[in-house]
Amino acid sequence: MEYEVADEAVDFMFQGPSQTLKVEFQGGEPLLNFSLVQHITEACEERAAAEGKRVEFVVCTNLSEFTPSIGAYCRSHNIAISTSLDGPPDLHNAHRCNSHALVVAKIDLAREWVGADRVSALMTPTSLSLGRVRDIIDEYVARGFSSIFLRPLNPYGYATLAQGLSMSVDEWLDCYREGLDYILWLNRRGIRFREEFAAILLRRILTNVPAGFVDLQSPSGAGTAVLVYFGDSVYLSDESRMLAAMGDDRFRLAVLGRETFAEAMRSPTFVELLLSTMTEGVPMCHECAFQPYCGADPVGHYREQKDVVGHKAFSEFCKRHMGVFVQLFELLETPASKILTGWI
Amino acid sequence: MQGRLFRVSPALGGGTIVAKVTPYPDLPQRVRRRYILYSETAGTVPLGYSAYVSGEGASQPWRRISGTSLSEGDVVRIAGTMGEVLYRRGSDHNTLLVTERCNCSCEMCVQPPRTSDDRTLLADLHRAITLFAKDTTVLGISGGEPTLLRGELVRLLRWLRSYLPATRLHLLSNARLFRYRRFAADVGKATDNMLTVGVPLNSDVPRLHDEIAGSQHAFDETVRGVLNLHRHGIAVEIRVVLTRSIVARIEGIAGFIRRNLPFACHVAFMGMETVGNAAANVDRLWVDPADFVDRLESAVGILRVAGIPTSIYNLQLCLLPRSLWRVARRSISDWKVEYLPVCLGCAQRHACCGFFGTDGMRASRAIAQITE
Numbered sequence: 001m002e003y004e005v006a007d008e009a010v011d012f013m014f015q016g017p018s019q020t021l022k023v024e025f026q027g028g029e030p031l032l033n034f035s036l037v038q039h040i041t042e043a044c045e046e047r048a049a050a051e052g053k054r055v056e057f058v059v060c061t062n063l064s065e066f067t068p069s070i071g072a073y074c075r076s077h078n079i080a081i082s083t084s085l086d087g088p089p090d091l092h093n094a095h096r097c098n099s100h101a102l103v104v105a106k107i108d109l110a111r112e113w114v115g116a117d118r119v120s121a122l123m124t125p126t127s128l129s130l131g132r133v134r135d136i137i138d139e140y141v142a143r144g145f146s147s148i149f150l151r152p153l154n155p156y157g158y159a160t161l162a163q164g165l166s167m168s169v170d171e172w173l174d175c176y177r178e179g180l181d182y183i184l185w186l187n188r189r190g191i192r193f194r195e196e197f198a199a200i201l202l203r204r205i206l207t208n209v210p211a212g213f214v215d216l217q218s219p220s221g222a223g224t225a226v227l228v229y230f231g232d233s234v235y236l237s238d239e240s241r242m243l244a245a246m247g248d249d250r251f252r253l254a255v256l257g258r259e260t261f262a263e264a265m266r267s268p269t270f271v272e273l274l275l276s277t278m279t280e281g282v283p284m285c286h287e288c289a290f291q292p293y294c295g296a297d298p299v300g301h302y303r304e305q306k307d308v309v310g311h312k313a314f315s316e317f318c319k320r321h322m323g324v325f326v327q328l329f330e331l332l333e334t335p336a337s338k339i340l341t342g343w344i
Numbered sequence: 345m346q347g348r349l350f351r352v353s354p355a356l357g358g359g360t361i362v363a364k365v366t367p368y369p370d371l372p373q374r375v376r377r378r379y380i381l382y383s384e385t386a387g388t389v390p391l392g393y394s395a396y397v398s399g400e401g402a403s404q405p406w407r408r409i410s411g412t413s414l415s416e417g418d419v420v421r422i423a424g425t426m427g428e429v430l431y432r433r434g435s436d437h438n439t440l441l442v443t444e445r446c447n448c449s450c451e452m453c454v455q456p457p458r459t460s461d462d463r464t465l466l467a468d469l470h471r472a473i474t475l476f477a478k479d480t481t482v483l484g485i486s487g488g489e490p491t492l493l494r495g496e497l498v499r500l501l502r503w504l505r506s507y508l509p510a511t512r513l514h515l516l517s518n519a520r521l522f523r524y525r526r527f528a529a530d531v532g533k534a535t536d537n538m539l540t541v542g543v544p545l546n547s548d549v550p551r552l553h554d555e556i557a558g559s560q561h562a563f564d565e566t567v568r569g570v571l572n573l574h575r576h577g578i579a580v581e582i583r584v585v586l587t588r589s590i591v592a593r594i595e596g597i598a599g600f601i602r603r604n605l606p607f608a609c610h611v612a613f614m615g616m617e618t619v620g621n622a623a624a625n626v627d628r629l630w631v632d633p634a635d636f637v638d639r640l641e642s643a644v645g646i647l648r649v650a651g652i653p654t655s656i657y658n659l660q661l662c663l664l665p666r667s668l669w670r671v672a673r674r675s676i677s678d679w680k681v682e683y684l685p686v687c688l689g690c691a692q693r694h695a696c697c698g699f700f701g702t703d704g705m706r707a708s709r710a711i712a713q714i715t716e
Contacts, residue, residue, distance in 0.1 A: 142372075190367075190417065
């Protein structure tokens with residue numbers, strides 16, 4: 001991204017009404033262009049101070065280029081780190097070209113500089129991860145993490161190209177159940193450890209605090225809770241940008257310098273999208289017991305069914321969320337609820 | 345309750361172990377090396393733990409422990425047959441000893457300076473800190489004189505902030521090296537307003553302070569250090585140990601703080617703990633609190649008028665006029681505190697600091713049961 005484009009992006013995001021903005025730097029590898037990260041960070045800080053808004057930052061990085069001086073900058077500008085750790089060495093190395101030893105060393109360095117609670121890791125599950133969920137969790141515990149996000153694989157980019165790497169929803173749900181049970185068992189062993197997806201859903205179910213999670217918004221969180229800036233374009237979500245990279249720019253909301261924030265938000269196609277993703281009125285969602293806690297996934301449904309609403313009987317999103325809701329509500333009726341509510 | 349030091353029977357292998365105590369023999373293999381398995385009875389040996397410690401003698405690899413008992417979540421260091429509890433889960437009195445070297449030799453020091461292998465000590469502490477519970481409310485850092493570590497202290501503080509972001513830090517220091525602005529600035533930057541530095545002040549008269557500290561220029565450097573700490577946003581607590589020579593000028597000291605250090609976040613008047621140098625010099629240093637409570641009351645009054653929060657540590661309630669009870673704290677660490685036979689029926693025992701159990705602490709002639 002050019003500096004001039006970045007300035008336009010900062011201007012665009014500050015035109016919105018949000019009082020608290022979270023800026024996530026993605027790539028590629030953002031640390032390879034850290035001067036741009038610094039430029040955007042400082043531009044945002046200046047703008048936020050002038051307008052009385054709050055701004056938070058996250059860098060998504062494989063950490064291979066992380067140094068103490070980058071760490072010192074992140075510390076003083078309150079930039080959190082999000083990295084990838086797919087599991088024990090053999091699994092992580094199979095996914096990410098033998099980088100396990102490097103990433104765990106860099107995680108410790110990042111913790112020292114940025115703060116242990118400001119360094120998080122995400123794991124990407126593939127078919128190689130099947131049957132390994134306990135190993136993956138053990139790796140996170142052994143590396144001193146206090147939580148893990150057991151998330152499904154996004155079927156984009158390399159992930160779809162590498163056929164045979166994907167995991168079915170049923171496989172994922174089994175994996176999730178096994179992982180959640182195992183994490184609860186660890187908690188009974190004095191190891192405080194959370195599963196983040198469950199924590200988000202429980203916060204949604206049991207409290208009035210907004211989950212702030214894009215997948216759990218009605219209407220669509222894509223476009224309202226998140227915008228993705230790539231090149232000179234603004235997309236509804238990360239998935240929209242990946243879809244565009246695969247040749248379909250249907251979810252491009254605006255072009256920087258061409259439309260203002262207000263124009264983009266009022267564009268008929270976007271308003272239409274919001275109207276059709278209010279789960280309160282979406283067929284099959286409207287009669288679902290879990291609707292108040294769930295959300296819309298227009299981009300996912302479009303990819304799957306070429307329709308932003310989608311038929312829920314064929315929806316992976318629906319199946320996945322239903323499966324997890326049933327598990328959680330069952331568990332809330334057991335003694336495990338004490339541990340689960342402690343995650344909120 | 346329980347001391348920090350303990351002994352264990354010899355192990356087969358060597359090396360220092362820093363690990364967390366668990367009673368569970370079935371933790372996942374990959375995380376076991378972070379743990380010491382502790383059990384009342386030495387049973388089977390699940391492989392992979394960094395040590396096996398039990399209350400009863402048994403065959404290797406089980407090691408018999410004596411001197412204390414351990415609880416789940418404690419973090420311990422074992423070197424050879426010597427063990428130390430670095431961290432007690434759930435206690436508000438955890439303190440990290442980071443060096444035994446010092447640049448003063450105070451006549452009432454409870455932990456007289458020694459040479460120490462700080463590099464090894466620090467490596468162990470860095471590892472230990474990653475194992476402490478994240479909900480720890482407060483953690484002390486003490487010595488020796490921790491600032492002698494200079495850059496290594498800054499790194500340790502940053503490490504503490506990184507791993508325990510919700511924990512308040514309390515550093516005991518004579519603050520002399522904080523006369524260097526850059527050092528004070530680095531410490532301030534590393535600790536984000538979560539650090540309080542507790543600084544002993546022996547007198548309002550430089551020469552007297554220096555004599556008690558056993559070091560020339562100590563007063564001047566300490567005062568400049570304290571001003572630098574304040575300049576860099578670090579909270580400062582002033583500590584006044586109640587020895588004979590210090591008590592002689594107690595009101596003068598309170599006045600000095602009011603006039604020159606009004607930003608102090610807290611002033612603590614501390615009854616003497618008679619171990620270390622204080623034990624060696626006890627006849628010269630000790631003064632019966634009954635002989636100075638009236639002057640202590642007026643010193644507390646000076647600070648109250650100045651709006652500086654004030655506490656009295658280590659003086660039993662029966663020695664103090666009721667007007668001072670509100671500033672008297674239960675200050676003696678839970679693992680040290682003891683009570684005398686006369687305390688048995690005392691109505692205020694629950695609110696009283698009690699006595700140091702580690703020494704032959706002198707009891708005032710005025711110790712008496714309170715009936716209501």
